[in-house]
Amino acid sequence: MIQERKTTIGWYFYDWANSAFVTAIVTVFMGPFITALAEDYQKVHGALAIFGYQINSGSLFPFLVSLSVIFQVLILPVLGAIADTTNSKKRFLTLFAIVGSIFTSLMFFIPDSQVLLLGAAFIVANLCFGASIVFYNAFLPEIANNGNNDTLSANGWAFGYLGGGLHLALCLVIFSNAESLGLTTGQAVRIAMLSAGLWWGLFSIISIVLLPKSKGKTLETNTTSIVAQSFSQLFTTIKELRNYPQTLLFLIAFFLYNDGIQTVIAMASTFGAIELKLGVSTLTTVILMVQFIAIVGSLGFKYIASRMSTKTGIIISLIGWSIAVTLAYTWVHDERSFYLLGVLIAIVLGGSQALSRSLFSRIIPQEKASEFFSFYELTDKGTTWIGTMFFALALQFSNSYRLAIVSLIVFFIIGIVLLSFVDVKKALKDVQSSN
Secondary structure (H helix, E strand, O other): OOHHHHHHHHHHHHHHHHHHHHHHHHHHOOOOOHHHHHHHHHHHHHHOEEEOEEEEEEHHHHHHHHHHHHHHHHHHHHHHHHHHOOOHHHHHHHHHHHHHHHHHHHHOOOOOOHHHHHHHHHHHHHHHHHHHHHHHHOOOHHOOOOOOOHHHHHHHHHHHHHHHHHHHHHHHHHHHHOOOOOOOHHHHHHHHHHHHHHHHHHHHHHHHHHHHOOOOOOOOOHHHHHHHHHHHHHHHHHHHHHHHHHHHHHHHHHHHHHHHHHHHHHHHHHHHHHHHOOOHHHHHHHHHHHHHHHHHHHHHHHHHHHHHHHHHHHHHHHHHHHHHHEEEEEOEEEHHHHHHHHHHHHHHHHHHHHHHHHHHHHOHHHHHHHHHHHHHHHHHOOOOOOOHHHHHHHHHOOOHHHHHHHOOOOHHHHHHHHHHHHOOOHHHHHHHHHH
C-alpha cells in the first residue's frame, strides 16, 4: 500500500515538473517572444527562411512546433517499441526529462540575433518533452487498479496544472517587477525560460526516485538486437491495430481533435499579443488563471464521467472547444473578453485532456503501453502537427489570426463525429481477449 502511494505520487510529480515547460514556454512566452525576434530579424535581413522557404514571422512558431512533431512522428513509435521490448520506460523517461530540461535552460543564453538557433533549441526541447510524456503516460495502465484510470488521470492533470500555475505565478512576479529589477521584457522572458528548465529538471528527480522499474522480464541486451527486435515489434503492432478497430478509431479521433486543442493552447498567447495587442503581463495573468481553473475543470469532468461516461464527457468538452474558437473569431476584441474566453477554455481543457488519456489507457494492451502511447503522444500535451501547420498556412494565406483560429473548429467537429462511433465496450473486450 505504501509502495503504491509512493508510485502514484512519483507519477503525479512528473506532471508537476513538465507543466512548467508547457505553460511558460509553449503556451505563454515562446510564441510572442520568437515572433518579435523574427520581425526584428526581417527588418534587418529582409527575409527569414527555413530550408530555403521564406515564411511570415507570425508563422515561425507554429512551423517550429510542427517541425518538432514531425521528428516525433519519426522516432517516438520506435522508442516506444524499444521501451516495451526492454522494459525500460523509466530509463527513457529519465533521459528525455534531463535532456529536455537542459535545452530549455540553454535558451536563456542564445542571443536575440540567433533566431533560428533559438528555434532549434526549442525543437530539441519539445521533442524531448514529447518523448518523455510517452513513457510517463505508459505508466498509467501499469499503476492503475480497480478501474481508477479516470481518477488517476484527472488528479495527475490537476497536479500538473497546479505546478505549471505556481511556476507561472513566479514568472508573473518577475514581470511585474521587471523595471525595478532593472530587467527588460526580453530578459524577463529569458529568466522564465531558464526557470522552466530548472523546474522541469529538479522536480523530475522526485519522479525518477519514486517510480518503479518497469514490470516484466528484460529481454535482449545487445543494442543491434534490441533495435532490430523493436522495429519488428513496431511493424507487428501496426498490423495488429486492425485487431483493435475501436481503439484505432478513438486514436484517429483523438489525433484530430487534440491537434486542434494543442494548437489553440500553443497559439493563444500569440493571438492575444498580435491580434489583440495585449501585453505580456496580461497574457501571463490569463494563462495563470487558466491553469488554476483547469484544476476545477479536470476534477469536474471526472465527476461527469462517473455520472455519464468517459466518452460523453470528452464529447461535451469538444462542444465547449468549438464554442471557444467561434467566440475567438466573432466576439473576443479586448482584454475583458479574452479573460472570459480563458475561463471557458480552462473548464473544457482539463476535461478533454484528462478523460482522453484515461479512456485510451483502458483500451490498449498493457504489455505494449509505451508503443501505443507513442502514437497517442504524436498529438498529446504540448505537441501538435497538423493543427499548427493548418493554422500557419491559414495565417500565411489570409494574414488573419481570427480566420486561422476559427478554422480549427474543423478538428473538433470531425473529432466529435468520429468519437461518437467509438464502441468503448467493444474496445475493452478486444483488449481482454488479446491477453
